[in-house]
Amino acid sequence: MSELKKFNNLAALAEENERKHATVLPIVASVRVSPGPYLAISSVMTFxxxxxxRAHHDAWALAGIVGAWLFLPLLALTDRIVFDGKGLMKSGPIRSLLKLFRGNYGRLLIDDFETVETNAVRTLRRGGRVRYRYRTQITGKGKEFVIASGGQAYRKLIRELLPLIHDDKLDNRSRDLRDYLNDPRLVNQKTRLSKLASAQVLDVANDDFRLGGKSAVNSPHSKEDMERAHLLRRLGNELRIAGRLREASEAFRRALNVTPNAAWLIYDFARLLRSQASAQSDVRLLNRARAALRLACVRAKNDLSLLPLIGESFLECGDSRQARQVLQRVVEVESGNFKARMGLADIALREGKLAHVIHHYHEAARVTSEESLVRYARREADYYLTLNNDDDYLAAELRRINWLQNVMRVRRLAARATNGAVLVALIGGFVDPLASSLGWSLASSALVVWLLTVIGTRALFKRAKPRTAS
Structure with a gap:
């Protein structure tokens, strides 16, 4: 009887566990999936x-146009990435159909996140302002979610999601978004209260502010001045994230006048200089950013929270030598620093030192307590260990990467050829029917090549599995 009772209890626990997992959690935040793939399919269907x-199949042509510009846009509008407080998943009509067959297969829990990386793309630059479009990529357990910035929904998702993720999983830009992404109206209000000069005035002002030197001495300041410097530092970062670089520079300048030796403030100012250098393609500003990072490294002393971030920023500035020195210094002080180990592995990979790559990944897996990071570091270590030990596998992976680069190059060329040929076909229709026919033929051939390269790119992105010894 006792065995039967235990069995019934276990069955009840299993049912309760299934019921909890099946419970639909309320949506905390959601964003639309990037419409890029839908636009690509719509363009192909329109073509x-x-x-x-042209072949006089009017009914089929009308059906294609309706599907391309009515049905697909509706799917794009309803295809969303949803955060329910526990993890990410995709929702929409297509996802609902797939869920009937696969359940919550596409759901990725926060604890299973392995990497969170954010890229910033400049879409418009005017004076001291830059319009950024952020693209946050979250990976884990073979799943990937790409979240593109665009309005209040993105800001809400970032504010709700990123604070719940372990720091070691976030790159520098993701940390910046977590800490400083704010509503533009609030940023404007803070700017007015701080009495910063307008962007028009700052555009013609001399922003050649210098760090360090004999004048950089912390003189006594009141508590109000220190609090104001802290608020100006935060405002400067919020302005930097918003792309208002000149105003951010002014906020940092005022904060540095109060606390010129604050390591975190100098580090933030260095990241601003790096953003300005990228926006203006200015090598001088990039060198100033590197100099500011070196000064921040000196002022940081043994701050094990800041030094790994400085090392990562050196890598973003293209200075791997300084990055290695900083990260090696962190490891000497604390050998169990996960971020430093991952950074050193990245540097060793750039230098082609596979043995060092394997060592640092193994150490990273050893020192972290996060299960997902252990899984990620071990997987990377095993991959590079196989590359190091198996010459055939190394040759196969090099071929795959070369093929991938060539396919992506052909893909870009095919896209341009398709657009050019369509333009020739449309203009040629008013000049010579033969030119129009030639244009459509070239466009059709280029489009077929483009579609093949899209398929090839997806196939070649995946790492090949090593052959097992027979």
Whole structure:
């Protein structure tokens, strides 16, 4: 009887566990999936509809146009990435159908996140202002979510999600978004309260502010001045994230006048200089950013929270030698620093030192307590260990990477050829029917090549599995 009772209890616990997992959690935040793939499919369908129209298949052409510009946009509008407080998943009509067959297969829990990386793309630059579009990529357990910035929904998702993720999983830009991404109206209000000069005035002002030197001495300041410097530092970072670089520079300048030796403030100012250098393609500003990072490294002393971030920023500035020195210094003070180990592995990979790469990944897996990071570091270590020990596998991976680079190059060329040929076909229709036919033929061939390269890119992105010894 006791065994039967235990069995019933276990069955009840299993049912309760399944019920909890099946419970639909409320949506905390959601964003639309990037419409890029849908636009690509719509363009291909429109092109095919044009060919059908030329072949006098009017009904099929009309169906293609309706599908391309009515049905697909509706799917794009309803395809969303949802955060329910526990993890990420995709929702929408197509996802609902897939869920009937696979359950919550596409759901990725926060604890299973392995990397969170954010890229910033400049879409517009005007004076001291830059319009950034952020693209945050979250990976884990073979799943990937790409979140593109765009309005209040993105800001809400970032504010709700990123604070719940372990620091070691975030890169520098993701940390910046977590800490400083704010509503533009609030940033404007803070700017007015801080009485910063307008962007028009700052555009013509001399912003050649210098760090360090004999004048950089912390003179006594009141508590109010120190608090104001702290607020100015935060405002400067919020302005930097918003792309208002000149105003951010002014905020940092005022804060540095109060606390010129604050390591974190100098580090933030260095990241601003790096953003300005990238926006203006200015080598002088990039060198100033590197100099500011070196000064921040000196002022940081043995701050094990800041030094790994400085090392990562050196890598972003293209100075791997300084990055290695900083990260090696962190490891000497604390050998169990995960971020430093991962950074050293990245540097060793750039230098082609596979043995060092393997060592640092193994150490990273040993020192972290996060299960997902252990899994990620071990997987990377095993991959590079196989490359180091198996010459055939190394040759196969090098071929794959070369093929991938060539396919992506052909893909870009095919896209341009398709657009150019369509333009020739449209203009040629008013000049010579032969030119129009030639344009459509070239466009069709280029489009087929582009589609093949899209398939090839997806196939070549995946690492090959090593052959098992027979």
């Amino acid at each position: 095919c509809s044009a060919l059908l129209l």
